[in-house]
Amino acid sequence: MPRYAQLVMGPAGSGKSTYCSTMIQHSETINRSVQVVNLDPAAEHFDYPVMADIRELIQVDDVMEDDSLRFGPNGGLVFCMEYFANNFDWLEESLGHVEDDYILFDCPGQIELYTHLPVMRQLVEQLQQWEFRVCGVFLVDSQFMVESFKFISGVMAALSAMVSLEIPQVNIMTKMDLLSPKAKKEIEKYLDPDMYSMMEDNSIGSTKFRKLTKAICVCVQIDDYSMVRFLPFDRTDEEGINIVLQHIDFSIQYGEDLEFKEPKEVDEEPSNLNYDEIFQDKVDT
Numbered sequence: 001m002p003r004y005a006q007l008v009m010g011p012a013g014s015g016k017s018t019y020c021s022t023m024i025q026h027s028e029t030i031n032r033s034v035q036v037v038n039l040d041p042a043a044e045h046f047d048y049p050v051m052a053d054i055r056e057l058i059q060v061d062d063v064m065e066d067d068s069l070r071f072g073p074n075g076g077l078v079f080c081m082e083y084f085a086n087n088f089d090w091l092e093e094s095l096g097h098v099e100d101d102y103i104l105f106d107c108p109g110q111i112e113l114y115t116h117l118p119v120m121r122q123l124v125e126q127l128q129q130w131e132f133r134v135c136g137v138f139l140v141d142s143q144f145m146v147e148s149f150k151f152i153s154g155v156m157a158a159l160s161a162m163v164s165l166e167i168p169q170v171n172i173m174t175k176m177d178l179l180s181p182k183a184k185k186e187i188e189k190y191l192d193p194d195m196y197s198m199m200e201d202n203s204i205g206s207t208k209f210r211k212l213t214k215a216i217c218v219c220v221q222i223d224d225y226s227m228v229r230f231l232p233f234d235r236t237d238e239e240g241i242n243i244v245l246q247h248i249d250f251s252i253q254y255g256e257d258l259e260f261k262e263p264k265e266v267d268e269e270p271s272n273l274n275y276d277e278i279f280q281d282k283v284d285t
């Protein structure tokens with residue numbers, strides 16, 4: 001039986017940890033078992049229970065304090081992730097061998113991890129060897145997406161993670177609840193984007209900048225990659241969360257191999273049940 005994983009990625013502060021805790025709460029309400037692994041060695045707090053925490057293996061603070069290494073926070077994080085990649089047996093031990101499990105990996109916010117460092121790809125390959133079907137979930141803060149050139153930069157970031165990881169990926173615009181009604185209306189066009197209309201966006205001031213945006217739009221419009229789409233994510237909207245989960249489940253075929261459970265047998269009605277008497281009792285009282 002396969003196992004299932006979501007690799008929750010995205011720029012710093014885009015809402016990855018909040019997404020994980022929202023998903024945990026949601027899966028509790030729909031009676032599904034989902035667990036989270038913290039893969040951020042610099043995490044200070046998160047409000048979900050973890051099944052494993054990379055900080056048990058290595059912490060950024062320890063790396064930064066090490067006199068022989070002398071790393072700052074970003075270099076320290078890269079060092080931690082490379083150390084992690086050399087010690088996947090720690091993860092294997094922490095995950096155990098549970099068939100059919102569904103795990104969210106809350107990743108760090110350094111964008112270079114998804115664009116050109118090999119560690120996330122190594123993680124994906126390792127998870128696949130352990131029979132996980134992995135879906136990338138790429139989060140971008142919706143507040144930074146309300147103008148076309150910002151939206152395009154979000155598309156480029158998502159695209160570069162997609163290309164470098166080569167797994168199904170669902171892209172999400174987070175913090176939709178923070179948008180003003182005007183911004184919400186504005187952002188609708190980015191949820192079903194039409195690159196050609198963006199190329200004509202007159203709000204982009206300088207001609208040079210407009211030309212650059214246009215050139216990038218043409219590039220993103222290439223057939224293979226025009227699938228960069230975003231789903232809205234509002235942590236207060238149960239229905240919307242469900243739609244996001246369905247997209248992800250579909251991309252990793254979650255549920256297709258689940259065993260069919262017989263419905264519980266309903267007790268047969270006792271043969272001596274007298275409806276007239278019951279009805280009469282109700283009328284009397």
Ligand SMILES: Nc1nc2c(ncn2[C@@H]2O[C@H](COP(=O)(O)OP(=O)(O)OP(=O)(O)O)[C@@H](O)[C@H]2O)c(=O)[nH]1
Nearest residue numbers: 011012013014015016017018108109174175178235
């Ligand atoms: N209102 C609102 N706030 C959110 C939402 N998602 C995240 N936030 C807030 O945004 C901030 C950052 O959220 P996190 O979940 O810590 O983001 P992150 O991507 O895990 O951050 P790093 O791990 O530091 O990269 C926190 O103050 C959250 O409370 C959301 O959907 N709505």
Ligand SMILES: [Mg+2]
Nearest residue numbers: 016017040043
């Ligand atoms: Mg986080």
